[in-house]
Amino acid sequence: MEKSQTLATKLAFLSASFMVTSAYAIQSALPQIKAALNVTQPQVEYLVTTPSFAVMFFVVLSPLLQDWFHISDKHIIMAGITLVGIAGLVPAFVNNYWVILASRLALGAGYGLYNSQAISLISVWYEGHERTSMQGWRSAFEQIGNACTLTISSLLLIYAGWHAAFLVYGLAFAVMAFFAWRVPNDTHSTASDKDDQQSSQETISPMTNQPVTKISPLIIAILLFVLLIKMDFIGMEDRFPGLAVAINGAKFTGTGTYLSLMLIGATLGGASYGTLQKHFGYLGTIYIGLVLLAIANFLFGFGGSNFAVIAAGILLVGFPMQVLTPLIFNILPFMAPMRLQTKITSFILIGFNFGAFFSPTADAWFNRILGQELSGFGLAAPFRIYGVMMLVIAGLIFFGKHLYQLHIAYGQRGHW
Structure with missing residues (x-):
């Protein structure tokens, strides 16, 4: 473990997560891409969300490829980052929408190749509190990387046009080189080896005080929940640039600044999660x-033509999103035995990515339900529905908790 303790080496481990959310780096360029390629609003939004579709498949395929070809975690991560760099740069040189869309699929394949390995490699090399700290910083690096790539892409957009915005993916090659240089070589562990290690551990359910021996049916509710919050979050990010242009005019190019500030708020949300849970508990x-x-x-849905209110909504949304996301992964050990944790984590990761991919379609449906156009101020309409859904879910959890407590109380008295 000693060779992994230097600051430079720790930064190299964390650097793998720097590019993993860079699919969203081009969001500020969406209005310009839409106009240049003459495509619809959902089509241009799919350039951001299509990578998530490929991630869903390659999150599952990646460990299989490792087993088949005996590839270590370090080398599958290097391959994934390299693919991100190559596929990400393609749109900088072409004008065909379908070629760009195909390159975005390949970009998602790169993310999927190494997403889970970037998490597991830290668990291999670090232990105890240091492992927890590194995992927390890994999550923060995703948001820092998102903010940095979005800011750089936005500056390239302002000074050199929408094609240049894709040049930000050249950073992947620098990340790959640093990662290859500083991260120690690891030996490949098969899925069965990992299952054997985890099967010796038991998780005690906080509700029953008994070991968790099977997958809880609540995992389906968690899956639906992550689908919803990811559709909400990505939809707001995707539609903010178009809404900002509708309010401020076609020459407005400041959306990247607001999205970057939102990501800073998201980073603060992740950093605050441990303190919030300590003081307020899971519920x-x-x-x-x-x-x-x-x-x-x-704020976003009812802001109308008031840009300050719309901006307040986008600046706020990242904080609660990054409070809820680590909470979801922290309760997964109570949803299944340790030997099945990798499987249900992949299941939930697929849910997050499908939510991102499906967001443009879901938002278009909400627009039709509300009778709002897919342009101008109508872009904000779906988020009124999302807001109501969040309050309904909070109410269901509140009443569900009390019903469960009532059930336990009556059960202990012999009434059930």
């Missing part, structure tokens, strides 16, 4: 996240 933290997410949606 209290869920309520805080859901209420703040509802407020962000209502």
Whole structure:
């Protein structure tokens, strides 16, 4: 473990997560891409969300490829980052929408190749509190990388046009070189080896005080929840640039600044999660996240032509999103035995990515339900529905908790 303790080496481990959310780096360029390629609003939004479609498949395929070809975690990560760099740069040189869309699929394949390995490699090389700290910083690096790539892409957009915005993916090659140089070589562990290690551990359910021996049916509810919050979050990010242009005019190019500030808020949300859970517990933290997410949606959805209100909504949304996301992964050990944790984590990761991919379609449906156009101020309409949904979920959790407590109380008295 000693050779992994230097600051430079720790930064190299964390650097793998720097590019993993860079699919969203081009969001500020969406209005210009839409006009240049003469495509619809959902089509241009799919350039951001299509990588998530490929991620869903390659999150599953990646460990299989490692087993088949005996590839170590370090080398599969290097291959994934390299693919991100190559596929990400393609749109900088072409004008065909379908070629760009295909390159975005390949970009998602690169993310999927190494997403879970960037998490597991830290668990291999670090232990105890240091492992927890590194995982927290890994999550923060995703947001820092998102903010940095978005800012750089936005500056390239302003000074050199929408093609240049894609040049930001050249950073992947620098990340790959640093990672290859500083991260120690690791030996490949098969899925069965990992299952054997985890099967010796037991997780005690906080509800029953008994070991967790099977997958809880609540995992389906968690999956639906992550689908919803990811559709909400990505939809707001995707539609903010178009809404900002509708309010401020076609020459407005400041959306990247607001999205970068939102990501700083998201980083603060992730950093605050441990403190919030310590003081308010799991349920209290869920309520805080859901209420703040509802407020962000209502500000965005009902802001109308008031750009300050719309901006307040986008600046707020990242904080509760990054409070809820680590909470979800922290409760997964109570949803299944340790030997099945890798499987249900992949299941939830697929849910997050499908939510991102499906976001443009879901938002278009909400527009039709509300009778709003897919342009101008109508872009904000779906988020009124999302806001109501967050409050409904908070209410269901509140009443569900009390019904469960009532059930236990009556059961202990012999009434059930």
